Amino acid sequence: MESRFRANHPLYKFFALCCFLLVVVFLMQRSNVSMDEELNQLPKVTRSEILSKPKPQQYYVKTSKCQIPYVDPFNSEVMEFYKPESLVTCSNQSDLIWTDYNERLKSHVLHIDEEVALQLLNFTDAEFNCFYREISYGSKADTYDKLRANKYFTDGYLVPRHVEGIIVECQTAEEPKLVLQKDAFVFIQYQQLPKDLVKPKGVRKPSVIMYGIDSLSRINLRRTMPKVFNFLKGPGWFEMQGYNKVADNSFPNILAILSGYSERTAKENVCDTNEPGCLDKMPMMWKFYENASYLTGYAEDESNSNHFNYLKPGFERKPMDYYFRPLLRALEEEMDVYRLPEHDYMRYCLGRRMANRYIYDYGRQFTHRFVHERPIWGMFWSNHFSHDDPFMPSAMQDKVLGDLLEFQGNKDFEEMIMIFFADHGTRFGRLTQLKEGFLEERLPMMFIYLPPWFRETYPTYAKALELNQHRLSSNFDLHNTLKHIVEIGGTPDGPQLPKSFDCPTCQSLFYPLPEDRTCSQAGIEEHWCTCEPYKVIHGREWTEPIADSVIDRMNEYLVHKNLSQLCSNLTLNYIHKTEIKTGLNASWHDELKEVETAVYRIKFKVEQNSADFQATVVYNSVTKNAEVDVEKISRTNTYKEDSTCIDDKLAKLYCICFSDLKPER
Structure with a gap:
């Protein structure tokens, strides 16, 4: 009784509480000492990162021979006029006809939504019929012949396996017939596996899907598609931040990726890409994949402006297993076309759908249908929503x-x-006029995804790709990488595929790129190179002779091409900006002095139709002579209404037709 009383006495409780508090204080002090000790033991840079906010990115690439500065996509200069666009839909109606794919039957199914039909019939009991017309391929690879006869169907109709595209209509049954809704569908139809692929598999072959968007830089991707950019930062994705284009517009850049050639070397060694039949002869990438038993597919969304048909002859034979252009030609001619008022060049809607939805739906179908049972290669490309409006x-x-x-x-x-x-x-446009406009134009986005099994099977390739994210790379490297993927799925003693013709020093991105790589080693000419800095120079007496000399070369080019009877002689209006190449070792405060020979970058306007150009030129201030490849001079404003008198794709950049001359303001 006495001991129990003492244990519960208030003095004992107070004493116990004091002891507990002393222990807590002691432990907290020990904890703080331990944390300080751990921080002190960390490398200084790591400790600094923990205690301060991370520094903003300053460079896409910073190596001993290449420094490509990072551009804030939301800097104050661009935010003065950047305004996100709103989605314009092509139809407010619900779908009367819709499709799905029956995996068990390996068939597409047409469905009719009776509730939508009731709405379109104003809730009357009027009868209606639905039919489709099949799009049939033409005698030439790039065309379609005509729509076949009406084929009536009911809900749950199985689309025959040979049908790849249809125009559907639902009409009232009684006269006068009223169209309730018109629509179009394209189908990737199932193909049985070849016998050699049914056999037990050897080395696992990765499929390759190329999802392309025209005219989208890595800067503008971050600005206009932040949700997409965040997705592309996920596991397995690698951003090639040093990826630098090798040519001016779409065709030569895509040709470099798919064939490894420039137009000039293709003409010298294979054929002239302007001549009919040449594109069929070119060693295009899909041919190598087909030879390795890959199924192939390709689609673009603007038939007049696609890579192989804009001022090019297109294909004479169907180039791959699934080729979209004949279907697209039918959609463009048979469906109502809508163009955005401020961008009347590209077709925005084909019937009830945006043009790009047909393309990407085709790509998704192609992928879903086959990727889990056989290797495939496909490229699916959209122009219409990015070409004319950044x-x-x-x-x-x-x-x-x-x-x-x-x-x-x-x-x-x-x-x-x-x-x-x-x-x-x-x-073209205001983005190119920014301080960073040079980079906006020359740094297209490039992301590569590797699936988990590939990263586990080939860890050195994944490590190399991770390293190469911040090293200079080009279209020719991507060409070699695509061929490397073909080789990975082949036999160990199989022949190695030829690498890019135009860049012998280029390589697969699955191998580490040299740290000291230069633009010339990556097949990138000086005019497109973003590796070395330039500084602005002033003074008409210094800059005007450079511009005049460049314009002289342009006029000589038009004479050499026998175009001087059609194209106006060019004369200088004014100079936007002139820069001199300083090299990586120059300091920003170094004084600029006119030297005898230097590399200059000059943007200028000519009097004729206020055409804007940008040239990279080696200029000698003593001889007043400019060394410049005219076909590498960039046209930096739109020229579609200036050169309607000629069809030469390159000369159109520099020709201001007499027939298109506008009166001087």
Whole structure:
């Protein structure tokens, strides 16, 4: 009794509480000492990162021979006029006809929504009929013949396996017939596996899907599609931040990726890409994949402006297994076309759908249908929402993100390497006039995804790709990488595929790129190179002779091409900006002095139709002579209404037709 009383006495409780508090204080002090000791033991740079905010990125690439500065996509200069675009829909009606794919039957199914029909019939009991007309391929690879006879169908109709595209209509049954709704669908129809692929598999072959968006730089992707950019930062994705284009516009940049040639060397060694039949002869990438038993597919969304038909002859034979252009030609001619008022060049709507939805739906079908049972290669490319308006991608980002999420949801990414890329950045308009306009144009986005099994099987390739994210790379490296993927799935003693013809020093991105790589080693000519800094120079007496000399070379070029009877002689209006190449070792405060021979970058306007140009030129101030490849001079404002008198794709950049001359203001 006495001991129990003492244990509960208030003095004992107070004493116990004091002891407990002393222990707590002691432990907290020990904890603080331990944390300080751990921080002191960390490397200084790591400790600094923990105790301060991370520094903003300053460079895409910073190596001993190449420094490509990072551009804030939301800097104050661009935010003065950047405005995200709103999505314009092509129809407010619900779908009367819709399709799905029956996996068990390997067939597409047409469905009719009776509730939508009731609404379109104003809730009357009027009868209606639905029919489709099949799009049949033409005698030439790039055309379609005509629409076949009406084929009536009911809900649940199985589309025959030979049908790849249809125009559908639902009409009232009684006269006068009223069209309730008109629509179009394209189908990737199932193909049986070849016998050699049914056999037990050898080395696992990765599929390759190339998802392309025209004229989208890595800077503008971050600006207009932040949701997409965040997705592309996920596991397995690698951004080639040193990826630098090798030519001016779409065709030569895509040709370099798909063939390894420039137009000039192709003409010298294979054939002239302007001549009919040449594109069929070129060693295009899909041929190597077909030879390795890959199924191949290709689609673009603007038939007049696509890579192989804009001022080019196109293909005479069907180039790959699934080729979209004949279907697109039918859609463009048979469906109502809508163009955005401020961008009347590209078709925005084909019937009830945006043009790019047909393309990317075709790509998704192609991937979903085959990627889990056989190797495939496909390229799916959209021009219409990014070519004419650099900010229109902001309206499309949810659509593009939806495509990527669908690939992810179907587990397609587990089987394929994806190339998410562009051909170049913005080439015209206000973005090119910014301080960073040079970079906006020359640094297209480039992301490569490697599936988990590939990263585990080939860890050195994944490590090299991770390293190469911040090293200079080009279209020719991507060409070699695509061929490397073909070789990975082949036999160990199989022949190695030829590497890019135009760049013998280029390589697969699955091997580490040299730290001291230069533009010339990556097949990038000086005019497109973003590696070395330039400084602005002033003074008409210094800059005007350079511009005059460049314009002289341009006029000589028009004479040499026998175009001087059609194209006006060019004369200088004024100079926007002149810069001199300083080299990586120059300090910003070094005084600039006119030297006898130097490399200059000059932007100028000519009197004729206020055409703007940018040239990179080696200029001798003593001889007043400019060394410049005229066909590498950039046209930095639109020229579609200036050169209607000629069809030469390159000369159109520099020709101001007499017939198109506008009166001087």
